[in-house]
Amino acid sequence: MADVVGFFKHFHEHVNSSLDDVTRTNFANLETNSKRVAYLSGLPLIKSYDLTPEVAKCKSGGEFPVNKRLEKARLFKDEGNREVQRGDWAKAMQLYSLSLINMPKKETEELAIVLANRSAALNHLEQHEECLADIRRCLDLGYPRHLRYKVYERRARCLLVLKRNQDAVKAFQNTISSLDEAKNLHQEKKQKLLTDAKLMLEVLNKGLVLAGYPKDPKPINKIVPKPKLPGKHNINYPAASQAIQIDHDETRGRYATASRDIQVGETLLIEKPHSGVLLAEYAATHCQNCFSKCAIALGCPTCPNVVFCSDHCQEVALTSYHAYECPILPLIWKSGCSITCHIALRMITQNSKQYFKEISKDLDKKPTGPYKTNDYRNIYNLVSHEDKRTKQDLLHRSHMAVFLVKLLELSGYFDTKPRETLIDIDEIKTMGVAERHRDDVELFGGLILKNTQVLQFNAHEVFELQCSKPRQEQNVIKHNGDSVFVAGAVFPTLALFNHSCDPSVVRYFSGPYIIVRSVKNIKKGEEVAENYGPIFTMTSKEERQATLKDQYWFDCTCEPCQQNWPRYDQMNETYMRFRCDSGQPCPNVLPVAHDCTEFMVKCGLCQQFTNILKGLKALQFKLSLIKSPVCRFALFPRLIQQQHTFSSRHHNRKSTNNALGYSRPLIMIAHFISVK
Numbered sequence: 001m002a003d004v005v006g007f008f009k010h011f012h013e014h015v016n017s018s019l020d021d022v023t024r025t026n027f028a029n030l031e032t033n034s035k036r037v038a039y040l041s042g043l044p045l046i047k048s049y050d051l052t053p054e055v056a057k058c059k060s061g062g063e064f065p066v067n068k069r070l071e072k073a074r075l076f077k078d079e080g081n082r083e084v085q086r087g088d089w090a091k092a093m094q095l096y097s098l099s100l101i102n103m104p105k106k107e108t109e110e111l112a113i114v115l116a117n118r119s120a121a122l123n124h125l126e127q128h129e130e131c132l133a134d135i136r137r138c139l140d141l142g143y144p145r146h147l148r149y150k151v152y153e154r155r156a157r158c159l160l161v162l163k164r165n166q167d168a169v170k171a172f173q174n175t176i177s178s179l180d181e182a183k184n185l186h187q188e189k190k191q192k193l194l195t196d197a198k199l200m201l202e203v204l205n206k207g208l209v210l211a212g213y214p215k216d217p218k219p220i221n222k223i224v225p226k227p228k229l230p231g232k233h234n235i236n237y238p239a240a241s242q243a244i245q246i247d248h249d250e251t252r253g254r255y256a257t258a259s260r261d262i263q264v265g266e267t268l269l270i271e272k273p274h275s276g277v278l279l280a281e282y283a284a285t286h287c288q289n290c291f292s293k294c295a296i297a298l299g300c301p302t303c304p305n306v307v308f309c310s311d312h313c314q315e316v317a318l319t320s321y322h323a324y325e326c327p328i329l330p331l332i333w334k335s336g337c338s339i340t341c342h343i344a345l346r347m348i349t350q351n352s353k354q355y356f357k358e359i360s361k362d363l364d365k366k367p368t369g370p371y372k373t374n375d376y377r378n379i380y381n382l383v384s385h386e387d388k389r390t391k392q393d394l395l396h397r398s399h400m401a402v403f404l405v406k407l408l409e410l411s412g413y414f415d416t417k418p419r420e421t422l423i424d425i426d427e428i429k430t431m432g433v434a435e436r437h438r439d440d441v442e443l444f445g446g447l448i449l450k451n452t453q454v455l456q457f458n459a460h461e462v463f464e465l466q467c468s469k470p471r472q473e474q475n476v477i478k479h480n481g482d483s484v485f486v487a488g489a490v491f492p493t494l495a496l497f498n499h500s501c502d503p504s505v506v507r508y509f510s511g512p513y514i515i516v517r518s519v520k521n522i523k524k525g526e527e528v529a530e531n532y533g534p535i536f537t538m539t540s541k542e543e544r545q546a547t548l549k550d551q552y553w554f555d556c557t558c559e560p561c562q563q564n565w566p567r568y569d570q571m572n573e574t575y576m577r578f579r580c581d582s583g584q585p586c587p588n589v590l591p592v593a594h595d596c597t598e599f600m601v602k603c604g605l606c607q608q609f610t611n612i613l614k615g616l617k618a619l620q621f622k623l624s625l626i627k628s629p630v631c632r633f634a635l636f637p638r639l640i641q642q643q644h645t646f647s648s649r650h651h652n653r654k655s656t657n658n659a660l661g662y663s664r665p666l667i668m669i670a671h672f673i674s675v676k
């Protein structure tokens, strides 16, 4: 969705320029998020704002409405068939997937035929489990009886490859019985298939008798397993290791510390997002639910806008957020709203209206018991700095909340009944919400407004490492990777970690899971800090402080900021640096040439002498750790420099910074780490 402006901007500017002073003052005097959105949503100015023509004339963000189209689906199917003739099974498989995604759900027979075609492509590509899955799907959809012998025979062959001989026997039996219904099949061909199947049955049955009917191996589960935290969990924060505890103080709020000595390379946290949203530009290639690239895409039965990587992801989405977002997704994309605003909405659509009604009375109380990732109350209680916000900021966010509430109404969420059809452009009408939904506007408008504030400080970017084929050069295999921002998400436990310009952890992703590991040895009681973007090796103290103040609203007092550590490009390999350790409180750093023979060095600032032997010993110890690649990573700033390159590359992306985009410019670096 890069460079999308969208129709929301126009709405926002229109409201901003039309509000009179009295209305602004009234708004400024409102004390809760619910009242802010309800007040704004009830203004005649909003109620009469006609969205339909705005959507109709908006050129950016793709089409609206976007329906499945039979002609398009047939074109893809025919192209797929042509690729089969050419023997390009991979291309055929992709084209059949596109056909399935675009095929209206009422065309069950044609859907079943394309699934059967795709199963043939998958069989040729030796994707046997996937081939079996498509065969199951096509039979469930009522694949024509006179053609069933084909898919039963294919199923039998796949099962043979997978050594599931008992299942293969059943499939060959089905092949034989379905040949009776193969009315259009040439008699000669029918006879051959029958003879082959009977022969296979005989061989298989003999083999099974001889082997004493061994159990078939279980189907191969290709779903990437959930990464596991080694060792014990923290009982109060189950996503974190027992090595982490969460402390609190007045100025810094909550922050993570080490409850024991932590070694470099330890896994400290594994967490699934509470909510996450894939960027629009990856909607056709990446799973809407887990963000991984879809090799064999499954679609949504109703819309052609999203894909899923597995039955599991499809089911999760269709039975929760996508049930409501399905008709409004193209509107979200066309509006130009940021990924953060979409997450603010997803935080609602992924749970039922009933759930929010039940928890709404206790939202301001911190929940007792373990801090759970899926508990909305934990998200609600993350830092939002509401008390420090300007009225203009709240007003701007409320405009967005008014729009998102309107989308919720259109989606059927307020009536707890997902729509069965997509939205027609004339149905959108004005930004006003029906009077009977007044309470819903108050509750959900308030929550969405809160969500956008929370996400400003607590959302992370999700990255995918894209690697080109490794190149081999003079006995060395070179791996090139590029870290690409694909989704935004909020990880409630990780959101409790504060920032340092010299972080003690890095993070990377496995599917939707974020994995956090230490990049230095951390002593018991020391803070375990992550990095919000600016890192001392690359960015000057002034710039770091300004960025953190501007985006996260705090003054950084980490060691590199307090001691003004040099940037990487300011470091010189011909001399070392030692802190002035003259016994006086002196902030100076002493440059010492690497061939210096003295060990008492005079400080240019306090004029006292420092014994550098202690520092040299510490350096020697650190160098001895270099055996481990993780330690190398931690010690050599050039690697950390790469970390910053990723961070800054994505930092100013339009898609996160357009309407209300305050996503956290975070990084994904630890792909470089390989711990033996």
Ligand SMILES: C[S@@+](CC[C@H](N)C(=O)[O-])C[C@H]1O[C@@H](n2cnc3c(N)ncnc32)[C@H](O)[C@@H]1O
Pocket (backbone or CB within 6 Å): 251, 252, 253, 254, 255, 382, 383, 457, 458, 495, 496, 497, 498, 499, 500, 552, 553, 554, 555, 556, 557, 558
């Ligand atoms: C993602 S939250 C971190 C957890 C937060 N401290 C809490 O209590 O939930 C980000 C916010 O924490 C605070 N913060 C983060 N790092 C900080 C630091 N190094 N010094 C002071 N405050 C910090 C700022 O208020 C910032 O907006």
